Amino acid sequence: MTTAGVPVGSGEHGSPPEPGPLGRGPLRAGDRVLLLDAKGRRYLVTLTPGEEFHTHAGPVAHDQILGRDEGILVRSARGSRYTVVRPTLSDVVLKMPRGAQVIYPKDLGPLLILADVFPGARVLESGLGSGALSMALLRAGAEITGYEIREDFAARARANVAGFLGQGALERYHVEVRDVYEGVATTGLDRVVLDLPEPWRVIGPAEAALRPGGILVAYLPTILQVSTLRDRLARSGFGLAETVEVLQRSWHVEGQSVRPDHRMVAHTGFLTSARLLGDAASGVMAADPGEPDGSPEHDGGPG
Numbered sequence: 001m002t003t004a005g006v007p008v009g010s011g012e013h014g015s016p017p018e019p020g021p022l023g024r025g026p027l028r029a030g031d032r033v034l035l036l037d038a039k040g041r042r043y044l045v046t047l048t049p050g051e052e053f054h055t056h057a058g059p060v061a062h063d064q065i066l067g068r069d070e071g072i073l074v075r076s077a078r079g080s081r082y083t084v085v086r087p088t089l090s091d092v093v094l095k096m097p098r099g100a101q102v103i104y105p106k107d108l109g110p111l112l113i114l115a116d117v118f119p120g121a122r123v124l125e126s127g128l129g130s131g132a133l134s135m136a137l138l139r140a141g142a143e144i145t146g147y148e149i150r151e152d153f154a155a156r157a158r159a160n161v162a163g164f165l166g167q168g169a170l171e172r173y174h175v176e177v178r179d180v181y182e183g184v185a186t187t188g189l190d191r192v193v194l195d196l197p198e199p200w201r202v203i204g205p206a207e208a209a210l211r212p213g214g215i216l217v218a219y220l221p222t223i224l225q226v227s228t229l230r231d232r233l234a235r236s237g238f239g240l241a242e243t244v245e246v247l248q249r250s251w252h253v254e255g256q257s258v259r260p261d262h263r264m265v266a267h268t269g270f271l272t273s274a275r276l277l278g279d280a281a282s283g284v285m286a287a288d289p290g291e292p293d294g295s296p297e298h299d300g301g302p303g
C-alpha cells in the first residue's frame with residue numbers, strides 16, 4: 001500500500017488512529033509527521049506500518065521512521081533526504097484539507113488572547129469552516145459548541161479536529177448543523193467567536209447567551225464589515241470594543257544578508273472583540289494603546 005502525503009482527516013483510510021500521547025516520545029503508528037525536503041517543501045504523512053510515502057525521488061518507507069525520534073533524517077530510495085518532525089498546529093492548519101478559507105496562524109494566536117480563552121471556557125464558535133480556529137480553541141482548553149450551516153463543512157471540521165487532536169477532543173467539540181443567525185440555543189457561555197459574513201446578526205443572540213462580562217470576537221476580511229459590526233456593537237450591551245489587524249513580517253537571516261523577506265502575507269482579516277457589559281456598556285471605552293494609560297511605560301514595560 002502507498003500514500004502520497006495523505007492530508008489530515010481526509011478519511012482516505014478511515015478514521016485516523018489516535019496520535020501518540022501528547023505528541024511526545026518515539027514516532028509510532030498513527031502519528032502524523034511532517035517530512036521536509038532540502039528545498040523546504042513540506043509533506044504531511046500518517047505513519048502506517050508497511051506503507052510508503054512516494055516522492056519524485058522514489059519512496060520513503062514508513063518503517064524507516066516508526067520507533068525513531070523526531071529530528072531524524074531519512075532517505076528516499078533514490079537518495080533524497082527528508083527531515084522528520086511532528087507537525088505543529090500551524091503546520092497542520094496550512095496543510096490540511098480545506099473547504100472554506102482558514103484563519104491563518106498569525107491571526108489564531110492573537111485571537112486566543114483577545115478572546116481570553118482558558119481551559120474549560122464555554123465557547124460558541126460559528127461558522128466552523130475547515131476547523132482551524134476550532135483546533136486552536138480546543139488546544140487552549142475550550143469546550144466548544146459549534147454551529148455550522150453546511151453539513152459537509154461540519155464533517156470536515158470534525159475530521160480535521162480528530163485528525164490533529166485525537167478522537168478524545170471530540171468530547172469537547174459539540175458540532176451542530178444549524179444557522180447561527182436563527183438564534184443560539186444555549187446560555188451561560190464565556191465566549192462567542194465568529195467567522196462568518198454578517199456577525200452583527202449574532203449580537204442579539206450573543207447578548208442572551210453570554211454570561212455578564214463574556215467576550216465576543218469576530219474575524220472579518222473587509223473593513224466595511226468591521227464598520228457595520230462596530231456600529232451595531234455600539235448600540236448593544238457590548239462595550240470595550242476593539243479592532244486590530246495583525247501584520248507579520250518575516251526576515252531573511254543568512255550571514256551578512258539580514259533583511260525583511262521580499263514577500264509577506266499582506267492582508268488576511270481584522271479581529272474585533274467586545275465585552276458584554278449590559279447597562280454599563282456605553283460608560284467605558286477600550287484603552288487606546290497610544291494613550292499614556294495604555295502605554296508600555298505606564299505598565300512597567302520596556303522603555
Ligand SMILES: C[S@@+](CC[C@H](N)C(=O)[O-])C[C@H]1O[C@@H](n2cnc3c(N)ncnc32)[C@H](O)[C@@H]1O
Pocket residue numbers: 100101102103126127128129130131132133134147148149150153178179180181195196197
Ligand atoms: C471562513 S469559514 C470559517 C473558517 C474557520 N474559522 C476556520 O478557521 O477553518 C466561514 C464558515 O461559516 C459558515 N457559515 C456562514 N454563514 C453561517 C451561518 N449563518 N450559520 C452557521 N455557519 C455559517 C460557512 O458555511 C463557512 O463554513
